Amino acid sequence: MRIAVFVTCWGDALFPATGRAVVRLLEHLGHEVVFEPAQTCCGHMHWTAGYHPEAIALARRLTEVFAGHDVIVTPSASCAATVRTAYPRMDPALAGLPVYELSELLVDVLGVTDVGARYPHRVTYQPTCHSLRALGLGDRPLRLLRAVRDLELADLPEAGECCGFGGAFAVKNADTSVAMVADKIARIHETGADVVCATDDSCLTHLGGALSRLRSGVRAVHLAEILASGLGAAGPAPVPGGVARRADAP
Amino acid sequence: MRFSDAARPELGDPAARRGRRRAAAEARGRRADAVGGFPGWEALREAGAAIRERTLRELGTHLETLEAAVEEEGGHVHWARDAAEARRIIDSLLPDDVPAALVRSDVTDEIGLDGAEPGPHSKAAVVGAGFLVAETGTLVVAERGDGLSFPGTLVAVAGIEDVVPGWTDLEVLLQLVSRAGAGVPMRPAISTRTGDFALVLLDNGRTTVLADPDGRAALRCVHCSACSDVCPVFQRTGPRPYGPGRAGPIGAVLTPQVRGVEAPLGASLPFASTLCGACADVCPVKIDIPAMLVHLRGRVVDARRGRPVPPPEMLLMRGLAWSMGDERRYEHTLVRRARWARLLARDGRIRRLPGLFGKWTDARDLPAPPRQSFRAWWRRRR
Amino acid sequence: MTAREEILGRVRGAFPGGDGGGVTVPRGYRRRAPVPRGDVIALFGERLADRRAAVRHVALDELAVAMAAMLWAREAKRVAVPADLPRAWLPGLDGVRPLTDDPPLDPAALAEADGVVTGCALAIAETGTVVLDGGRAQGRRELTLVPRHHLCVVHADQIVHTVPEAVGRLDPYLPLSWISGPSAGRTLEILVVEDW
Ligand code: SF4
Numbered sequence: 101m102r103i104a105v106f107v108t109c110w111g112d113a114l115f116p117a118t119g120r121a122v123v124r125l126l127e128h129l130g131h132e133v134v135f136e137p138a139q140t141c142c143g144h145m146h147w148t149a150g151y152h153p154e155a156i157a158l159a160r161r162l163t164e165v166f167a168g169h170d171v172i173v174t175p176s177a178s179c180a181a182t183v184r185t186a187y188p189r190m191d192p193a194l195a196g197l198p199v200y201e202l203s204e205l206l207v208d209v210l211g212v213t214d215v216g217a218r219y220p221h222r223v224t225y226q227p228t229c230h231s232l233r234a235l236g237l238g239d240r241p242l243r244l245l246r247a248v249r250d251l252e253l254a255d256l257p258e259a260g261e262c263c264g265f266g267g268a269f270a271v272k273n274a275d276t277s278v279a280m281v282a283d284k285i286a287r288i289h290e291t292g293a294d295v296v297c298a299t300d301d302s303c304l305t306h307l308g309g310a311l312s313r314l315r316s317g318v319r320a321v322h323l324a325e326i327l328a329s330g331l332g333a334a335g336p337a338p339v340p341g342g343v344a345r346r347a348d349a350p
Numbered sequence: 351m352r353f354s355d356a357a358r359p360e361l362g363d364p365a366a367r368r369g370r371r372r373a374a375a376e377a378r379g380r381r382a383d384a385v386g387g388f389p390g391w392e393a394l395r396e397a398g399a400a401i402r403e404r405t406l407r408e409l410g411t412h413l414e415t416l417e418a419a420v421e422e423e424g425g426h427v428h429w430a431r432d433a434a435e436a437r438r439i440i441d442s443l444l445p446d447d448v449p450a451a452l453v454r455s456d457v458t459d460e461i462g463l464d465g466a467e468p469g470p471h472s473k474a475a476v477v478g479a480g481f482l483v484a485e486t487g488t489l490v491v492a493e494r495g496d497g498l499s500f501p502g503t504l505v506a507v508a509g510i511e512d513v514v515p516g517w518t519d520l521e522v523l524l525q526l527v528s529r530a531g532a533g534v535p536m537r538p539a540i541s542t543r544t545g546d547f548a549l550v551l552l553d554n555g556r557t558t559v560l561a562d563p564d565g566r567a568a569l570r571c572v573h574c575s576a577c578s579d580v581c582p583v584f585q586r587t588g589p590r591p592y593g594p595g596r597a598g599p600i601g602a603v604l605t606p607q608v609r610g611v612e613a614p615l616g617a618s619l620p621f622a623s624t625l626c627g628a629c630a631d632v633c634p635v636k637i638d639i640p641a642m643l644v645h646l647r648g649r650v651v652d653a654r655r656g657r658p659v660p661p662p663e664m665l666l667m668r669g670l671a672w673s674m675g676d677e678r679r680y681e682h683t684l685v686r687r688a689r690w691a692r693l694l695a696r697d698g699r700i701r702r703l704p705g706l707f708g709k710w711t712d713a714r715d716l717p718a719p720p721r722q723s724f725r726a727w728w729r730r731r732r
Numbered sequence: 733m734t735a736r737e738e739i740l741g742r743v744r745g746a747f748p749g750g751d752g753g754g755v756t757v758p759r760g761y762r763r764r765a766p767v768p769r770g771d772v773i774a775l776f777g778e779r780l781a782d783r784r785a786a787v788r789h790v791a792l793d794e795l796a797v798a799m800a801a802m803l804w805a806r807e808a809k810r811v812a813v814p815a816d817l818p819r820a821w822l823p824g825l826d827g828v829r830p831l832t833d834d835p836p837l838d839p840a841a842l843a844e845a846d847g848v849v850t851g852c853a854l855a856i857a858e859t860g861t862v863v864l865d866g867g868r869a870q871g872r873r874e875l876t877l878v879p880r881h882h883l884c885v886v887h888a889d890q891i892v893h894t895v896p897e898a899v900g901r902l903d904p905y906l907p908l909s910w911i912s913g914p915s916a917g918r919t920l921e922i923l924v925v926e927d928w
Contacts, residue, residue, distance in 0.1 A: 107724045109674065113684050114717060116724035123728075135728045140674040146667060148625060150647030154671035161675065189641070233627035262582045266624025273354045273622060274709035275361050279586045280624075281714070283371075309714030312699055393761040404755035410743045423905075429735040470839035470878050486904040494916060495909050499873035510739065521899035522761065524910075528859075535779060536859035536895070538915035541873075542908040553735075557742035566746070 101210070102132045104169040106162075106199065108176045108301070109141040115301040118175050121328035122202060125215060126173070128331045138165045144182040147190070149268045156190045163187070163197055171209060172199045175324045177299045180204075181234035201231065202324055203240040203299060214247035218330030222252040223321075224293035226284070228303045229262050241299055241323055248326060254291035265306035281310045288318055295321050353618040356591035370585050377579040380533025381632065388529060398526045399636035401519045402570035405511070406560065412484040412513045413551065419487030423545030430552045433461040436507065443505050443548050444474050450505075453477035453497035456573050456596060457507050457552060468496040475500070479508035479549075480540075480573075481523060485516045488544040492527065495541035504547040510556050511569040523572060526634035531574025555608030564645040568603045570635040577629035577639060583622055592619065599629040603642045611650045620646035662706060681725065688719035763896035772857045772893045773924065776886075779860025783913025785920040791927050795821055799849065799883065802921055803828050806881050808847035812837060814871025817849060821869075821885060833871050842874065847881035853908075855891045855922075856898045860913060862886060862922065863898060865906040873907055882911070885923045 103126055107119035123133050143158035162183075166172050174180050180201040188195035206212050225245060231237040245253055264270070264280025271277075284307065288296050296311075296318055298304050308320030361367065385391045405412055417427045428443075430436035440463070444450045452458060452465030455478020468475045475497040481490040489506050491498065498504065514523060528537045560566050578584045578598030589597030593615045595605040602623060606616040620643050629639045654661060660668075673683040694700050695718030703711045710716065722730075733741075767775075773789075780787040790798045799821060803811060809827060815834035822830055831837060831845055851869030852862040862884050864870045869885070876882050892898050902908060914920045 112724040114719050119724040138677045140680045150651035151667045152648040229626035262624045262626035269624045271709045276586050278713040279361050312715040390762040396758050397761050400757040429739050431735050488904050495873045496877050517904045521896040525895050536861050536912040540910035544905045553739045560746040
């Protein structure tokens with residue numbers, strides 16, 4: 101299948117390893133991955149911050165850039181949710197862009213749960229708010245994680261509660277945001293996991309940033325990277341570093 | 351005061367925070383039991399949302415029906431534009447010589463009434479209404495009947511949106527309020543009275559809310575408090591930072607609509623949420639609070655657009671939007687900002703950012719942007 | 733302009749095209765369910781137990797004895813009763829004195845009562861609710877508000893299954909009290925009479 105990847109602006113700049121993992125994973129599964137170089141931002145940040153005309157312009161732009169693609173994948177639940185739920189509110193003409201979050205693409209469209217990955221870590225999964233509520237991903241990410249070899253999955257208590265990121269919220273209400281992430285990290289530590297996994301680099305920036313500040317041994321890792329680990333086909337498995345999210349090799 | 355400033359002292363009280371968390375967790379557990387195994391809960395929510403929506407769209411008609419029904423049964427209806435007018439009317443209705451008892455509700459709090467609980471010796475009482483049934487003129491309170499049954503003066507106070515069209519609608523709304531809010535199949539006590547009471551109908555900003563097609567659904571609220579019980583922000587801050595109006599997620603959408611989005615409280619409340627969506631998930635009348643918050647954020651920003659000197663955030667957001675409008679501008683910005691950010695980094699992490707983002711690095715690191723963006727990697731790979 | 737005209741004007745002004753209308757209420761929720769009577773009655777007992785209300789099921793000829801036992805256990809010595817409470821319900825036993833609400837007990841006399849015995853208008857199984865409407869064997873609302881203990885007699889055939897069934901049967905013009913379990917420091921006990 102020919103699959104267009106939308107890496108998101110955040111991922112492009114700060115977490116290119118996530119996008120690379122998506123490419124490696126899908127190519128390993130035998131699909132053709134294309135990258136539209138004109139892609140920038142879906143408008144999520146402007147929309148939720150109240151800059152609506154700006155957001156709508158970005159949404160129109162993204163819709164044009166991906167016109168003609170039947171299957172678009174993004175490793176961000178919040179960007180997928182923006183396209184699916186906010187675009188039709190911005191303009192009914194923007195409804196219907198076929199963007200899938202990675203676990204949706206794998207489980208629903210490609211019909212795979214065992215991608216062949218190997219990841220020897222104790223992992224706990226944080227269902228981000230957009231993946232849980234806006235997209236209704238349900239247990240898709242968990243099914244994918246359960247199929248990973250050598251991965252020990254630990255249940256996260258109070259998993260459904262928000263980590264406190266919320267985009268502008270993390271800065272405008274920094275104290276409340278930090279109080280929330282402190283509680284989330286306490287729950288993560290209770291699991292004894294050495295990796296916390298999610299489907300969104302934005303929430304992972306927040307979790308990883310707080311874990312890094314606390315010098316916690318727990319690392320925040322995107323689902324895509326775990327699923328692309330140990331595939332063997334395209335080079336060595338990525339080794340997540342201990343820094344903030346990870347030190348990305350140049 | 352801004353929400354974030356008002357929240358700071360509340361966050362600094364860890365014992366209170368733990369208490370609120372525990373209470374909220376218990377409330378969530380009760381609620382999950384009360385709706386989890388109940389057949390047709392979603393259908394009941396659909397009906398409740400439609401009943402409330404219909405009420406709002408036909409509010410003028412239902413209010414007039416209510417007025418006629420109350421007066422037909424020997425009662426009297428008074429209209430109050432604001433809290434002060436409501437207090438004046440209530441004062442004029444109560445006898446001078448005996449103290450009036452009070453059955454509190456969100457509306458009686460809103461207009462600032464206080465008084466003792468009613469007892470067998472009460473001669474006059476003011477009760478905050480739960481619902482008013484237009485068709486029959488019936489007053490419904492989700493409390494014991496103490497305030498409703500004595501041979502004295504009874505004054506009921508209600509927001510204009512507390513009307514429900516028909517008696518049958520109660521079969522939906524009473525179940526929704528009880529299960530979603532208190533987490534029980536039915537509230538411990540519900541009392542009704544038809545006829546022989548004075549009713550004060552309060553506007554106090556509600557018609558302003560009603561006039562905003564993207565905001566009016568907030569008036570569907572049936573005051574169950576489920577949204578506060580599940581709100582991660584409310585659990586940390588408690589009710590106080592939400593100001594003098596209602597607290598929790600519904601307060602964050604109502605107060606800015608009623609008081610405007612210019613003053614610090616009204617301008618900050620729409621941002622007092624991570625948009626996590628937990629409130630919309632539980633709201634028994636399906637108010638899409640996160641969508642409404644986003645709408646109000648737009649109003650806050652629009653109100654600032656005309657300023658002669660744009661605030662720094664606006665410059666940043668407009669600049670970003672301009673950059674992202676074109677892939678060359680975007681990549682140029684990306685490369686430049688990443689280089690700048692790497693200068694601030696040590697050991698791959700940024701521990702202090704200047705300006706707007708300083709709030710981020712007060713408690714969280716940021717990873718240094720890698721030298722190679724995804725698109726640079728993709729180009730090199732081909 | 734009066735406040736009434738102004739408010740109604742603003743309400744109507746919010747919908748420039750006239751009353752919004754156009755919303756139909758989907759009544760697809762459960763209004764009744766085909767459940768055997770026995771199960772409905774059992775469900776009522778379970779829900780009451782969930783709400784910490786004591787419940788006993790008795791045959792009619794056991795009612796007086798059961799009632800006496802329950803009042804004794806509560807040490808209820810003076811018990812307010814509505815004027816039309818069936819005499820056969822009252823235990824003719826030493827130590828329990830009925831205070832008949834005829835002429836109406838004044839607040840002071842009511843405050844002295846340790847308990848109150850009433851019937852009800854109907855009961856709702858799936859919520860564990862008894863509803864009083866001031867009708868037969870129920871008296872005025874104040875009777876049940878003051879005493880700290882309420883013993884309510886429910887006939888099995890007064891128990892409906894769902895809330896919609898109850899709302900359909902109740903008269904909106906009567907003063908209704910829906911009581912679901914104890915509240916505000918008051919205890920509630922229910923006697924279900926199975927063969928009326
Ligand atoms: S807005 Fe909140 S309080 Fe109002 S009905 Fe919905 S959940 Fe209940």
